Amino acid sequence: MSIYHQLTDSYQRQFTYLRLSVTDQCNFRCNYCLPDGYSAASPDPFLSLEEIQRVAAAFALNGTKKIRITGGEPTLRKDLADIIRICKSTPGIETVALTSNGYKITQQLPALVDAGLDQLNLSADSLEPANFEMITGHNKLQEVLAGIDLAISLGLKRVKLNVVLMREFNRNELSKFLEFVSNRPISLRFIELMQTGDNVEFFKKQHVSGAEIQQHLEQNNWLQVLRDPHAGPAVEYTHPHYEGNIGLIMPYSKDFCSSCNRLRVSSHGNLHLCLFADAHESLRPYLTQESSAQLAKRLQHLLGGKKETHDLHEGNSGSTRHLAMLGG
Template identity: 65%
Template sequence: MERLMRLTDNFKRRFTYLRLSITDQCNFRCNYCLPDGYCSEGKPDFLTLAEIEALVKAFAQCGTRKIRLTGGEPSLRKDLADIIAICKNTPGIETVALTTNGYKLSKEIDSYIDAGLDNLNLSADSLRPETFHLITGQDKLREVLNGIDLAISKGIKTVKLNAVLLRQYNWQELNQFFSYVKDRPVTIRFIELMQTGDNHDFFEAQHVRGTELQTQLLEQGWIPKLRDAHAGPALEYAHSDFVGNIGLIMPYSKDFCNSCNRLRVSSSGKLHLCLFADDNLDLRPHLLNESTDAVAQRLHHLVQHKLAGHQLEQGISGSTKHLAMLGG
């Protein structure tokens, strides 16, 4: 079994982190993702609890140690707490994280914690209510920020706030974001806007290079932190005058893909070797019809098809029409 404990591709990258989408539905209308709102292409047919359990067991056998549950908006599934528990109770899985827009968090957080949730990421692309509403189509900033404070008070290990950098919306709010982490143990992660199949014009108008912000951070005395072994792609920075941290996710930066340690599975059971790959690989027919060993061996075979990197610099975003498809 030792061979199965190391899910490694042809470029010697080891994959210990799974981003599992459990729905592609979302109730927000973010202008960089779903400006026209969610539109189903057919009757939803998401992975069942039994299929999720089989999938997670196979990934765990291959050495996966961290699972992040994403959407769309994962809290739209009424069985989210059950899914968290399945992941957390799978031998080998050390960390279960959740990315959510936070609109149900105050009502459901206790059930998530009881199920075993370790880490929490919420999204607030602006700390100004009017701009938040303009970006998301929802007047829910207060609920999101209340959810962060609630998560901290209840002892969630790691709480992060995601913000997509948008030149005409939040680029002028950096000082407000910095002030937010002055006395809060929160990491704000600024995510460089990525071009997808349906946002070319928006991308051209709003894209900010993450390196612009990185330069500012270094000039202001922010210091790079060491990355955890199973961490995502963010570069995190700390400052002696701040309780919280600042993170940067810069997919257009040089060698961004060299340290890739994560794979993605869609809500319908398709393995995406890259967020911006052309192809996806259907695992669903095998989950309940094959042994855990067989599915694990299949994963080892499929990961050898992973390419060295994406082609975003060439304007090629693969089959990703919008980020809600796979939760980013």
């Protein structure tokens, strides 16, 4: 497949990674995201399989190599295996990843791998069952951990466990999280809590700087590894005595946006140039009116509106009310 043109913005950043939300529904009630549960933000239907195919093809024509399927919680879509199959069969797409809360992941994962899934991210913001349930509203820690082990046994290329850092809920579990990767070939990634429209007070009380964890790692002989060109924003560390790695996602760190390589499309077909942008562009009208090549050209034009950096440092989270809207 010939690439029409590499997606490059006015700051010479190249975009080879698409985060594609397929639903904004979520069955967890995480205290930092949806403490009151899911409430539909739009009456419009989610992207259909045909629309997803068109989105994937247009991005692939622009050099996208990796698609991460997100939600909300993507496993709530009964056609998730078909979505994965469509993305993986799109010429030019090399890697299809999935981010899930792991609610029933052990039941679904074999079929998703058969459909072409390459990578899996699950979440466990605590390794203590009672604390996990308090954070998420569900007693599902053992299912998530079983999903990690199953993903490893099925031979997925990369398996990751996400942990949102919170001062009062899991900062004291650092040693447990490090021990968890001592004999598992996974990447455990600490993610700084990000301020959104709905969690301002919670953020002020619970935010932990990733620099605290980074300092601990570097003082204990963890070494930074080179970043894969199509990878996400994590700064990753390895240690000779640990089978797994530790990653840090620090959106409040200096120059975080300089290595940005990802764009987002919401479950309703909106192009978001940044997770924390004020505006977005609806692609839905063009998904039926334009060919993949025409849509690919349109994406290049729209990319010209991408800013150099987010405004999180000024307390501006744009139009993002909560992370379930776009899957982070």
